Amino acid sequence: MFTKKRRRGRGWPNRNAEKNARSADTGFSAADRAILLWLYSHGKSALARDIAHHAGKTGEEAVDRLLHLGFIERYGRNRCRLTGGKFWAGDFSRADKGFGFVKVKGRTEDIFIPARKTAGAWHGDTVLFVLNKGGEGEIIGVIARRRTELAGICRLEKRHSGSRAIFLPEDGCYPEILPLTADQPIGPEANGRMVLARLLPPPTGSSPSQVSVLLQEVLGDPDSALVQARLVVLAHELPVEFPQAAIAEAAAMPEPGNAAECPPNRADLRQIFHITIDGDDARDFDDAIAVERRGEGFRLYVSIADVGHYVRSGGALDAEARKRGTSIYFPGLVIPMLPERLSNDLCSLRPGAPRFCLTMVLDFSVTGELLGKSFCRSLITSGRRCTYAEAAAVLSSQSKETEKWRQTIALAAKLATLLRGRREEKGAINLTMAEPVFTLDTAGHVVSLAGRQAGPAHQLIEECMLAANMAVAEELTARGQAFLYRIHEVPDQEKTENFYQLARSLGLNPPPPTPSPAWFRAILCQAKGTEKEYVIENLVLRTLRQARYAPENLGHFALAAARYCHFTSPIRRYPDLLAHRVLARLFDGENKEINPQHLSEEGDWLSSRERLAITASREMNDRLRVIFMADRLGETFAASISGFSPTLIFIDIAEPPVAGAVALDTLDEYYFYDREKQRLTGELSHKILVIGDTLTVRLVEADRRRRRLNFVIEKDGERKSGQ
Numbered sequence: 173m174f175t176k177k178r179r180r181g182r183g184w185p186n187r188n189a190e191k192n193a194r195s196a197d198t199g200f201s202a203a204d205r206a207i208l209l210w211l212y213s214h215g216k217s218a219l220a221r222d223i224a225h226h227a228g229k230t231g232e233e234a235v236d237r238l239l240h241l242g243f244i245e246r247y248g249r250n251r252c253r254l255t256g257g258k259f260w261a262g263d264f265s266r267a268d269k270g271f272g273f274v275k276v277k278g279r280t281e282d283i284f285i286p287a288r289k290t291a292g293a294w295h296g297d298t299v300l301f302v303l304n305k306g307g308e309g310e311i312i313g314v315i316a317r318r319r320t321e322l323a324g325i326c327r328l329e330k331r332h333s334g335s336r337a338i339f340l341p342e343d344g345c346y347p348e349i350l351p352l353t354a355d356q357p358i359g360p361e362a363n364g365r366m367v368l369a370r371l372l373p374p375p376t377g378s379s380p381s382q383v384s385v386l387l388q389e390v391l392g393d394p395d396s397a398l399v400q401a402r403l404v405v406l407a408h409e410l411p412v413e414f415p416q417a418a419i420a421e422a423a424a425m426p427e428p429g430n431a432a433e434c435p436p437n438r439a440d441l442r443q444i445f446h447i448t449i450d451g452d453d454a455r456d457f458d459d460a461i462a463v464e465r466r467g468e469g470f471r472l473y474v475s476i477a478d479v480g481h482y483v484r485s486g487g488a489l490d491a492e493a494r495k496r497g498t499s500i501y502f503p504g505l506v507i508p509m510l511p512e513r514l515s516n517d518l519c520s521l522r523p524g525a526p527r528f529c530l531t532m533v534l535d536f537s538v539t540g541e542l543l544g545k546s547f548c549r550s551l552i553t554s555g556r557r558c559t560y561a562e563a564a565a566v567l568s569s570q571s572k573e574t575e576k577w578r579q580t581i582a583l584a585a586k587l588a589t590l591l592r593g594r595r596e597e598k599g600a601i602n603l604t605m606a607e608p609v610f611t612l613d614t615a616g617h618v619v620s621l622a623g624r625q626a627g628p629a630h631q632l633i634e635e636c637m638l639a640a641n642m643a644v645a646e647e648l649t650a651r652g653q654a655f656l657y658r659i660h661e662v663p664d665q666e667k668t669e670n671f672y673q674l675a676r677s678l679g680l681n682p683p684p685p686t687p688s689p690a691w692f693r694a695i696l697c698q699a700k701g702t703e704k705e706y707v708i709e710n711l712v713l714r715t716l717r718q719a720r721y722a723p724e725n726l727g728h729f730a731l732a733a734a735r736y737c738h739f740t741s742p743i744r745r746y747p748d749l750l751a752h753r754v755l756a757r758l759f760d761g762e763n764k765e766i767n768p769q770h771l772s773e774e775g776d777w778l779s780s781r782e783r784l785a786i787t788a789s790r791e792m793n794d795r796l797r798v799i800f801m802a803d804r805l806g807e808t809f810a811a812s813i814s815g816f817s818p819t820l821i822f823i824d825i826a827e828p829p830v831a832g833a834v835a836l837d838t839l840d841e842y843y844f845y846d847r848e849k850q851r852l853t854g855e856l857s858h859k860i861l862v863i864g865d866t867l868t869v870r871l872v873e874a875d876r877r878r879r880r881l882n883f884v885i886e887k888d889g890e891r892k893s894g895q
Contacts (some may be wrong), residue, residue: 497781
């Protein structure tokens with residue numbers, strides 16, 4: 173390879189090397205890429221002949237070429253290595269039009285990669301790339317594939333020579349069509365079905381983009397919610413199956429039993445009439461309440477399933493619960509944090525079944541002021557399982573209640589009204605936005621989509637749980653315990669100022685901004701009951717920060733609470749279980765030293781798991797919305813503008829509760845986008861569109877790959893929101 177003649181040529185490539193050096197799409201040949209990737213993964217210099225060997229027949233020519241271009245350099249007499257400072261590694265994000273960006277650790281700005289320079293990299297891959305003089309990048313190759321499996325729809329296309337099978341990835345970050353390998357016959361049972369396919373590498377010496385896929389599994393009907401849930405699970409790598417050790421640990425746990433004697437370390441509260449209030453389709457009931465009159469005041473019992481009694485620190489169940497961090501809820505499906513033996517049995521407060529709990533006993537005055545609190549391990553028996561609908565019926569009834577469970581609900585509602593009023597006096601922010609409710613048939617198809625707002629029955633339970641969580645946070649703080657607070661920090665000042673300006677543009681008269689929840693509440697009160705209420709609540713939600721878990725107490729802004737933690741849902745939230753353990757140690761007189769750094773890391777981890785669960789749930793809802801709306805193409809809807817981008821108007825529709833977009837290039841004239849004022853201005857008409865304006869729109873596309881609904885504005889469909 174390295175003859176004297178070639179040395180005299182100082183590495184200049186011969187004509188064949190010149191010919192093979194550049195592929196149709198990029199500046200590197202397949203041999204170039206193989207050498208550069210191998211040297212990067214090798215991590216050190218190597219003999220020239222070994223380097224060439226990894227690039228096949230044209231390896232020697234590729235080495236000469238890369239030496240000449242300065243991508244590799246000689247190191248010693250017969251060795252070569254990558255030239256320092258030429259190469260970068262990072263994670264690639266692919267846009268739906270083929271181009272993408274690489275995020276490099278330590279760099280604040282992402283590197284743009286043109287579509288023709290992606291070298292077959294997929295969304296999420298870790299890649300090796302070089303920078304050109306203009307600051308754009310060119311990918312050399314893939315260091316590590318993030319995904320080797322893709323979900324998509326299989327289609328059989330008829331052709332003159334027979335038929336061919338194609339694969340349509342359902343994720344918009346991947347090419348619209350990929351060929352299924354010709355080596356695998358595809359039967360009619362896969363046609364039109366959602367399938368899993370494995371990515372096959374391109375043939376040796378071919379373009380990196382020449383990939384095909386191998387069908388792995390037929391998942392089923394693309395319109396089924398269960399199939400869509402499987403796709404969300406795969407996309408976010410959510411744990412579904414429990415390890416055998418965790419299942420065995422749960423299965424070995426005994427029932428509390430019906431013994432006449434209560435364990436000596438527990439208060440026997442079976443004579444206290446508890447009820448649970450949950451949705452019609454709820455399967456786990458981990459919180460129960462009881463309310464009694466104490467003079468003119470109230471005594472509230474909040475009993476929470478003693479999950480910590482069963483899930484001991486360091487066990488297989490504990491490790492899996494921490495890994496999951498939270499339960500995840502999809503329409504028609506739950507991915508629980510704990511196995512069913514616990515979540516639906518031992519820790520489920522079913523009527524008539526004795527259950528171990530941690531109970532908070534809170535005494536309130538006639539005005540709702542907290543007078544005293546105590547905590548204990550307990551044994552309770554729920555007297556009745558109530559639904560929100562049943563509770564709502566009791567609250568709307570004018571007749572005097574005689575049944576014990578009805579009396580409990582009526583009394584709890586009086587206390588909840590007082591507690592809510594006291595919170596609102598402090599400035600607590602209460603949003604009333606509806607949540608989407610999907611109704612599925614037996615095949616998992618969406619048959620209806622409606623919005624549901626929290627009613628008085630929901631608020632009743634919410635106030636009881638908030639009171640319990642605050643009481644626990646106050647107690648643990650007063651006792652000097654280290655634990656995870658649920659913190660909600662003061663909103664960003666710039667976002668607050670933007671919200672203030674938008675509220676004014678909507679015709680409200682807000683006072684000058686102050687960093688207090690009472691200021692936000694004052695604006696919400698101005699908008700309440702008007703057609704601006706939904707828009708204002710949306711804007712408030714965008715302005716507020718996301719709550720998180722941390723060992724440092726920074727207060728809870730939206731609740732206007734000085735101290736707050738999560739305690740009342742240990743079946744589905746791991747931070748609640750950690751708080752249970754801290755309280756249990758106080759019962760036992762233990763004062764365990766906790767590493768502050770470890771607790772901070774726990775808070776970060778559990779906050780990230782919560783965000784993942786929220787992202788997965790939103791994606792699932794978006795998928796089902798698009799599927800449901802696909803049958804309503806061509807229909808018109810009343811919409812309100814929720815935001816803008818340089819190319820889109822974002823809209824919300826109340827009925828059914830969906831969001832979508834209108835492309836600016838579909839409007840009747842050119843509109844200028846003002847990012848600072850968040851408005852559009854027509855070039856000819858000078859018409860102004862702002863957030864909150866209402867429109868009549870027509871659905872023109874339900875884009876499953878991008879999970880987006882695209883609309884156009886109907887002629888004469890622009891109308892103001894009453895500014």
